[in-house]
Amino acid sequence: MIYTVTFNPAIDYVVRMSDELLPGMTNRSDSEECYFGGKGINVSTILQNLGIENTALGFVAGFTGKAIAESVKGKGIHADFVELPEGISRINVKIKGAAETEINAQGPRIPEEAQQKLFSKINELKDGDVLILAGSIPNSLPSDVYEKIIALVNDRKIEVVVDATKDLLKNVLKYHPFLIKPNNHELGEMFGTVLKTDDEIEAHAKKLQELGARNVLISMAGDGAMLISEDGQKFRIGVPKGQVRNSVGAGDSMVAGFIAGYHKYGDYDKALKMGTAAGSATAFSDDLATGQAILDLYNNL
Template identity: 80%
Template sequence: MIYTVTFNPAIDYVVRMGKELLPGMTNRSDSEECYFGGKGINVSTILKNLGLENTALGFVAGFTGEAIKESVNKKGIKADFIDLPEGISRINVKIKGSEETEINAQGPSIPQEAIDKLFEQLDRLVDGDILILAGSIPSSLPSDIYERILEKLSDRKVDTVVDATKDLLKNVLKYHPFLIKPNNHELGEMFDTVLKTDDEIEEHAKKLQALGARNVLISMAGDGAMLITENGEKFRVGVPKGQVRNSVGAGDSMVAGFVAGFLKNHSYGEALKMGTAAGSATAFSDDLATGEDILSLYEKL
């Protein structure tokens, strides 16, 4: 079974405006939309769209948490969320006018009792399972929560995927995650440098392997992606042509597509293609990509 963890799910309230946002004034929208997710839930959605059953774990609270659970259920995703005693799950406001403005909420406080319940859920994982951890962590969680989770699973043959940044990612490498996915800018930030060429990106990806990562997937937006595998292979792929409509969830889609592609035939090259197709398909959509859209782009790569 594949499991995803979303520590801080959210409802993204997207407000579209034909004009620029005028601070201090009454602004009127052209349209509004709501999207339910968070990085782990996004991964779960794409996996489901590609035909892979999975279980979404995480924390929800209040009436917004109920709406998130209902949305996940409607998508046919199995979920086992932990209900928090206080607060509400986040509502993030995304204002899309002549420029994009975002207000990301903090989210509810997560008490120790809820953390203990999550670790009880993780006790169910067995050899052969996959656990995907994606995104930042709320301030109410201990800063080493990723490390504690990977340490807990270190005595089992559970493949872990970590999509995080800076120390949150660097500190788990000693537990040899199956896959990590920084983008090229995040990779450079981890070493206090700016990476400008493929050779520089490859060199620093291998530094993360030396610290323990098995496979390093580097996304590079319109420049495609690179994969450095645990077998010493390097794969490089561009992106298909299309109009970029949305950046939210593209990285999560790439992670899900990679896992789906790898499970299909255990080929790293094909996994990279499927990951790139999934990330691009979401970027070309208003919402997360459908399975049909992903497979269509996959055939063109």
């Protein structure tokens, strides 16, 4: 079974305006949409769209948390969230007009007893399972929560995937995660530099392997992606042609596509191809990509 963890899921309330947003004035929208997610839930959604059963773990609170959990279940994903005693899960406001304005909420406080409930669920994972940790950590969680979670399963044959940045990522490398996915800018920031060439990106990805990472997947937006595999191979791919409509969830989709491809084929080249197709299909969509949209791009890469 594949498990994803979303510490701070959210409802994204997208407001579309043809006019410029005027602060201090009454503004009227042209349309509104709600999207239910968070990085781990996005990964779960793409996996499910590709026909791969998975379980979404994390925390939800209040009426918004119930709506998020119902949305996840409605997609066919097994939802096993810890319900928090107080607060509500986040509502993030995204205003799309002449310019884009975002207001991201902080989210509910996560007490110690709720953390332990999540740890107990993760501690039940078995050999052969996959655990995907994605996103930042809320202020109410300890900064080493990723390390604590991975340490729980480190004595088992569980493939851990981490999609995080900077120290949050660096600090888990000692546990030898199966896959990490920085983008090229994040990879440079981890070493205090700006990476401009493929050779520089490859060299710094290998530095992360020296620190413990097994496979390093680097996304590069319109320049495609690169994978440095644990057996020392370098895989490089471009992106398919299409109109970018939405960048939200594209990185999560790449992670899900890669795991789906590897799960199906056991081949790094095909996994990278599926990851690229999934990330691109979401970028070309208003919401997360459908399974068919991903497969159509995969077959044309």
